[in-house]
Amino acid sequence: xxxxxxxxxxxxxxxxxxxxxxxxxxxxxxxxxxxxxxxxxxxxxxxxxxxxxxxxxxxxxxxxxxxxxxxxxxxxxxxxxxxxxxxxxxxxxxxxxxxxxxxxxxxxxxxxxxxxxxxxxxxxxxxxxxxxxxxxxxxxxxxxxxxxxxxxxxxxxxxxxxxxxxxxxxxxxxxxxxxxxxxxxxxxxxxxxxxxxxxxxxxxxxxxxxxxxxxxxxxxxxxxxxxxxxxxxxxxxxxxxxxxxxxxxxxxxxxxxxxxxxxxxxxxxxxxxxxxxxxxxxxxxxxxxxxxxxxxxxxxxxxxxxxxxxxxxxxxxxxxxxxxxxxxxxxxxxxxxxxxxxxxxxxxxxxxxxxxxxxxxxxxxxxxxxxxxxxxxxxxxxxxxxxxxxxxxxxxxxxxxxxxxxxxxxxxxxxxxxxxxxxxxxxxxxxxxxxxxxxxxxxxxxxxxxxxxxxxxxxxxxxxxxxxxxxxxxxxxxxxxxxxxxxxxxxxxxxxxxxxxxxxxxxxxxxxxxxxxxxxxxxxxxxxxxxxxxxxxxxxxxxxxxxxxxxxxxxxxxxxxxxxxxxxxxxxxxxxxxxxxxxxxxxxxxxxxxxxxxxxxxxxxxxxxxxxxxxxxxxxxxxxxxxxxxxxxxxxxxxxxxxxxxxxxxxxxxxxxxxxxxxxxxxxxxxxxxxxxxxxxxxxxxxxxxxxxxxxxxxxxxxxxxxxxxxxx
Amino acid sequence: xxxxxxxxxxxxxxxxxxxxxxxxxxxxxxxxxxxxxxxxxxxxxxxxxxxxxxxxxxxxxxxxxxxxxxxxxxxx
Numbered sequence: 001x002x003x004x005x006x007x008x009x010x011x012x013x014x015x016x017x018x019x020x021x022x023x024x025x026x027x028x029x030x031x032x033x034x035x036x037x038x039x040x041x042x043x044x045x046x047x048x049x050x051x052x053x054x055x056x057x058x059x060x061x062x063x064x065x066x067x068x069x070x071x072x073x074x075x076x077x078x079x080x081x082x083x084x085x086x087x088x089x090x091x092x093x094x095x096x097x098x099x100x101x102x103x104x105x106x107x108x109x110x111x112x113x114x115x116x117x118x119x120x121x122x123x124x125x126x127x128x129x130x131x132x133x134x135x136x137x138x139x140x141x142x143x144x145x146x147x148x149x150x151x152x153x154x155x156x157x158x159x160x161x162x163x164x165x166x167x168x169x170x171x172x173x174x175x176x177x178x179x180x181x182x183x184x185x186x187x188x189x190x191x192x193x194x195x196x197x198x199x200x201x202x203x204x205x206x207x208x209x210x211x212x213x214x215x216x217x218x219x220x221x222x223x224x225x226x227x228x229x230x231x232x233x234x235x236x237x238x239x240x241x242x243x244x245x246x247x248x249x250x251x252x253x254x255x256x257x258x259x260x261x262x263x264x265x266x267x268x269x270x271x272x273x274x275x276x277x278x279x280x281x282x283x284x285x286x287x288x289x290x291x292x293x294x295x296x297x298x299x300x301x302x303x304x305x306x307x308x309x310x311x312x313x314x315x316x317x318x319x320x321x322x323x324x325x326x327x328x329x330x331x332x333x334x335x336x337x338x339x340x341x342x343x344x345x346x347x348x349x350x351x352x353x354x355x356x357x358x359x360x361x362x363x364x365x366x367x368x369x370x371x372x373x374x375x376x377x378x379x380x381x382x383x384x385x386x387x388x389x390x391x392x393x394x395x396x397x398x399x400x401x402x403x404x405x406x407x408x409x410x411x412x413x414x415x416x417x418x419x420x421x422x423x424x425x426x427x428x429x430x431x432x433x434x435x436x437x438x439x440x441x442x443x444x445x446x447x448x449x450x451x452x453x454x455x456x457x458x459x460x461x462x463x464x465x466x467x468x469x470x471x472x473x474x475x476x477x478x479x480x481x482x483x484x485x486x487x488x489x490x491x492x493x494x495x496x497x498x499x500x501x502x503x504x505x506x507x508x509x510x511x512x513x514x515x516x517x518x519x520x521x522x523x524x525x526x527x528x529x530x531x532x533x534x535x536x537x538x539x540x541x542x543x544x545x546x547x548x549x550x551x552x553x554x555x556x557x558x559x560x561x562x563x564x565x566x567x568x569x570x571x572x573x574x575x576x577x578x579x580x581x582x583x584x585x586x587x588x589x590x591x592x593x594x595x596x597x598x599x600x601x602x603x604x605x606x607x608x609x610x611x612x613x614x615x616x617x618x619x620x621x622x623x624x625x626x627x628x629x630x631x632x633x634x635x636x637x638x639x640x641x642x643x644x645x646x647x648x649x650x651x652x653x654x655x656x657x658x659x660x661x662x663x664x665x666x667x668x669x670x671x672x673x674x675x676x677x678x679x680x681x682x683x684x685x686x687x688x689x690x691x692x693x694x695x696x697x698x699x700x701x702x703x704x705x706x707x708x709x710x711x712x713x
Numbered sequence: 714x715x716x717x718x719x720x721x722x723x724x725x726x727x728x729x730x731x732x733x734x735x736x737x738x739x740x741x742x743x744x745x746x747x748x749x750x751x752x753x754x755x756x757x758x759x760x761x762x763x764x765x766x767x768x769x770x771x772x773x774x775x776x777x778x779x780x781x782x783x784x785x786x787x788x789x
Contacts, residue, residue: 175716176723182762182773189777190784526784529755532734536727536759544723 001083003631009076010060012039015707025688026654029663035693036708037663041635047077047092056103064098065704072097087115140169141630144615148635153608173544183534190527194519201518215507222500229493236486239479259456266449273442293424306407320398350380443674549574555614563606601640631659654686717767718744
């Protein structure tokens with residue numbers, strides 16, 4: 001089966017219709033945290049296995065807010081698959097009405113459009129569609145096909161059903177299971193037949209009854225002690241696991257401390273850089289007169305205009321004065337006299353001449369009332385007036401006011417500023433350069449901070465919870481005490497069990513001797529055969545299970561050695577662990593034949609992935625599923641790998657030429673401006689297809705602005 | 714090879730068959746039908762059990778009676 005496309009419509013962060021068109025090989029979905037990788041995974045999971053609860057949680061908030069009180073709209077996830085040259089489109093959808101009280105959703109509907117080899121189409125709904133979906137992509141396969149995060153990769157960690165589920169799904173060993181029960185049932189019946197026969201014989205009845213009672217008593221005790229031992233062993237294992245985890249936590253706590261300090265340092269630098277970056281230049285425009293950057297030109301223009309005005313004024317005044325002078329001169333020329341200056345002759349001479357009525361300047365008489373007399377009187381008045389405090393007579397001017405001097409004064413005071421203003425240009429350039437440098441620096445800090453925060457999250461993921469660390473420290477002492485107590489007590493219980501087993505064995509031997517003496521021989525023979533039949537059935541089943549595990553182990557090791565090229569050289573060991581009635585699969589790492597304790601998370605993940613790929617290969621060989629191959633979908637399976645190992649891993653997955661859809665946040669980085677980019681290293685990753693998930697610009701505080709876009713790379 | 718014949722083959726490959734019952738390869742039946750006709754009680758028992766488990770026609774109790782009857786009649 002190949003997934004050809006997955007379409008999401010108004011599903012969570014996928015607003016409107018978004019489609020992934022997949023290839024049959026390796027498909028990589030890149031996206032930073034929160035960009036929609038997990039929502040894609042959840043979309044596919046919901047289509048395959050989702051229930052009808054909380055459908056409102058699946059609706060795109062953006063669409064919901066847009067369609068408030070409008071017509072209902074659809075939410076759907078559909079998947080187009082190809083299997084045995086037939087096309088299937090599975091679409092799960094429901095209708096939403098956006099109302100004041102929130103989203104009101106209809107029930108969902110699953111539809112399958114099936115196109116057979118002849119091109120005939122049929123549409124089926126609900127139960128029939130589910131049946132087709134299960135036939136196309138069987139639930140047993142899905143269980144081993146879809147994984148979210150690294151933790152889910154360890155399919156054997158919890159669940160005693162893991163082995164039987166695996167066998168039931170992919171191995172013929174399942175056919176041997178029921179024979180074990182049958183063999184046991186037949187053997188018990190044969191035992192009872194012998195017992196009944198012996199009891200009918202009066203000879204050894206009493207002794208037989210006593211032995212039987214003792215066997216029952218001791219067997220009950222034995223079972224009880226075994227049960228206690230099992231429980232205590234489980235407790236001990238849990239405590240040991242807790243202690244191992246605690247050791248990891250101690251390491252993680254130390255790492256966390258370092259990373260937290262680094263994060264705090266980066267945050268402080270970020271805050272300082274943010275404070276220093278100027279985003280509002282208004283104050284500098286006014287306070288620091290940046291606004292005047294082009295003032296010099298204006299002032300030059302201003303000065304030129306004043307000069308021009310001044311020149312014009314002077315020219316005008318010159319012309320005016322000339323005209324005025326000309327008029328005066330012509331008047332004087334007309335009178336043909338040139339008056340003496342005021343004060344010549346002196347006032348005393350003038351008074352003397354008036355009193356004598358004789359002009360001593362022109363040497364002629366000047367009788368009172370004559371023109372000469374009046375002239376002299378006029379001259380005396382002029383002289384007296386000239387000696388009076390001056391009543392300044394406004395000289396006749398062309399322009400009454402002189403604004404030009406004020407303008408020059410303004411210009412002069414501005415000129416002093418021009419030198420400073422001239423430096424504004426450089427000041428602005430420097431300020432912007434400085435801002436750019438700060439922004440670059442901020443972006444670098446943010447990249448570092450993001451890296452540290454990712455690292456922090458990785459450690460937290462390994463530790464489960466940051467707060468647990470403190471409480472774990474306090475519990476470790478108690479766990480150590482319990483560990484020691486249980487180990488001592490289990491030692492005692494083991495001795496008791498060995499002793500009881502010996503007792504029961506001896507009692508059974510005594511019983512057997514009575515049986516062979518008193519019971520009919522054919523009954524004893526039948527019992528003997530049925531005991532052997534039970535053994536054969538049981539051991540053959542064990543052998544089949546072991547063969548199956550070895551098959552997975554072999555394939556897993558092939559894959560493991562490829563993934564770990566130039567790295568860890570050990571191998572994976574799968575073994576069956578029987579405790580009471582339960583069977584578990586244990587997956588260990590061996591190095592030179594010895595158990596490799598405390599492998600790091602990356603190695604653990606590689607181990608689990610190798611096992612999963614092995615199971616997938618085995619699943620593709622199982623005839624009951626049409627011996628086809630099935631896709632595998634992983635959401636962030638390599639969080640602990642780092643870029644280099646992720647590259648190697650993806651290249652290996654690509655080389656398998658099987659459909660794998662892997663979402664990862666690796667290879668998404670930031671440029672110096674803080675914008676998301678795909679790192680150059682991704683060009684070395686071989687793949688069939690790749691997609692880049694990015695949210696359109698959105699408001700962090702408003703989910704209704706979120707819309708993931710899919711860009712094929 | 715049908716599944717029941719494969720089951721028979723796997724069970725009869727168990728070491729007990731050769732070691733304890735001294736049944737050589739030559740005497741190992743190729744299919745369940747032959748096994749049910751075998752002169753070896755253990756082979757006969759296993760073949761009948763497989764036949765009844767794979768194609769159930771009797772209750773567990775009836776199968777048990779059938780097997781015990783077969784074995785009780787058959788000397789080791």
